[in-house]
Structures are given as structure tokens and as C-alpha cells.
Amino acid sequence: MLPSYQPQHPGVWLMSWAVCPVAGPSPARRTRPPCTLLLGEKDQPEVIRCNEEMAARIPGCRLLRRPDCDHFPTLRAPEALVRLVTELCERAPAA
Structure with a gap:
């Protein structure tokens, strides 16, 4: 674990809340x-809660949960990421 993310560094948690949509208004509502x-x-309960709140604030957002993964689902389940990105590209409207 990186030293800056260890529990004895509470400033990191305060900074992380500053970018979390739970902490205030979010441009995520404008995401189309x-x-x-x-x-x-x-993952950590705070991160899970932050993701749940972010998904709730983005219109039409899906929150996919990987029960077998921690904070790095893209590293722990890369095949799921490939499927997800492929599916998102197929769903995106043509420019």
C-alpha cells in the first residue's frame, strides 16, 4: 500500500472527499x-458509497459490481473491462 493512503494520513481521505460527488455539486449530472x-x-466502504452516489447522480448510469474485486477491478478482472468497453462503444451514438 502506498504510504499516502495509509490510515495514519487522514489528509488523503479529506482530499478524496473533495473530489467525491457526495461532498457537493457535481458536473456528473451533465454527463450524457x-x-x-x-x-x-x-473496496473500502467510503469508496463504495461514493460510487453509488455518483451512479445515482449520472442520468442513466449503470453501476456494475464485481464481488471478487477490490479497488482495482480493471486490474483484477481485465476481461470484464474489455467486455464493458466494447459494450459501451457499441451503445454510443454515432458522431
Whole structure:
């Protein structure tokens, strides 16, 4: 674990809340393209809650949960990421 993310560094948590949509108004409401968030169920509770709130604020957003993953579902389940990106590209309107 990186030292900056260890529990003895509470400033990191404060900074992370500053970018979390739970902390205040979010430009996520203006997002219009197909949007999906990929969440590892073994992540920290605060991160899970932040992702749930973000998904709720983005119109039409899907929140996909990987019960077998932690904070890095893109590294732990790369095949799921490939399927997800392929599906999103197929759903996106033509420019």
C-alpha cells in the first residue's frame, strides 16, 4: 500500500472527499454519453458509497459490481473491462 493512503494520513481521505460527488455539486449530472461505473465490492466502504452516489447522480448510469474485486477491478478482472468497453462503444451514438 502506498504510504499516502495509509490510515495514519487522514489528509488523503479529506482530499478524496473533495473530489467525491457526495461532498457537493457535481458536473456528473451533465454527463450524457452511456456511462457505466465498475465497482469492486471488496473496496473500502467510503469508496463504495461514493460510487453509488455518483451512479445515482449520472442520468442513466449503470453501476456494475464485481464481488471478487477490490479497488482495482480493471486490474483484477481485465476481461470484464474489455467486455464493458466494447459494450459501451457499441451503445454510443454515432458522431
